[in-house]
Amino acid sequence: MEKSLLLQELPESSWPRERLLKEGEKHLTDQELLAIILRNGSRSQHVMDLAGLILKEVQHLYELKQLTIEEWMQFKGIGQTKAVELKAVMELGARIHRATQPKLGRVSSSFALGSHLMEEMKGLQQENLIALFLNTKNEIIQQKTIFVGSLNQSIAHPREIFREAVRVSAARVALAHNHPSGNPQPSRNDLDFTSRVRKCGEMMGIEVLDHVIIGENEYISLREENYWD
Template identity: 70%
Template sequence: MAKFLLKELPESSWPRERLIEVGERYLTDQELLAIILRSGSRDQNVMDLAGEILREIPDLYQLKQASITELMKFKGVGKAKAVELKAVMEFGFRINRSLQPKLGKAQSSFAMGQLFINELKDFQQEHLMALYLNTKNEIICQKTIFIGSLNQSIAHPREIFREAVKISAAKICLAHNHPSGNPTPSQNDLAFTKRVRQCGELIGIEILDHIIVGDLKYFSLREENYWE
């Protein structure tokens, strides 16, 4: 059977290009292994080498258990490549065991107000921040979304929800500071909050509150009945 170098095959069939095009979840075990191996041997391309390994060790758990010596039995897998394979498999195992970090719990608007005062009180420019929460109101991410004057055309809701979708957040608490020291919401603040809440309703992510920080004090739109 004729042997082809990977570069002689259509680029659309290269595993790295396929991952970029369709995403890692749609690649076969052989394609993923080929990406990790990076290169084959003089007699076979990297896809053929990956296929040979998976034919000899078809069970992925057994592949994880294979020793460096066992991996080196395959032509094209030297000590360095075998060590890299072992490292990648162990790293994947550790990622699989990892849990999403929790940064505390959103107990109330008052608790969130105190948190945001500490985060935002010293800034001389407006900072828009978001706390992303799971269904149990546990904080799973804190992110600065925007720095500058807050208005609808610059601080777009998509920047807020992009992160929420990425980490599967169920709820969001927003906050920004007023460098003037007066936390009373402006019309821009109210219009922006309304727009973000409407976007959240459309995609099923609740906006818990929008808190404005001034000089060691805060204004909660939810507490002050702007949430109807």
């Protein structure tokens, strides 16, 4: 009886949505995920019941994407608009599954890294720290400006780098930042920051390949210049 009252008081799809927010999508059942996509059921049927009914009608999840718009509309509570949305969701999911992770080039050496970023960074009026996130083949899977400002400021923290590295499943990280003065010689702050990042990388099992400092027409690789030991 208490459960029935609760079902009447809460919005139809509130429970799976709340669970996704609190626990993440991987903890939800197929029925709960489908209920979120459906959004609502009918006057006589709760969306969770509708999702359960649909899943009982198919032998395997694969068959969901084979349902036609007319077949979706056979379920009470699914009109043409919702059937079209479901077909679009199924097709987008299939395309995402076939998609491959984009590659932005490959870092084969410190020279390649410096050359890759020289033109992009040498004219910047503020220091920009850029992280290149690499897979096991040293292919660039993501390039991101982590922050703007001097490396001695509080915003320069390794957690921002490794949060993104974990998000994109990077195996390695390469760093680069520019010196607006045009002189690429590393400062004490540059070296201290690099050391902190490398130590964090060692703890997390993500290798830091290099930190390149970009000047006006030249760069310095901290690894090549023996600042790495």
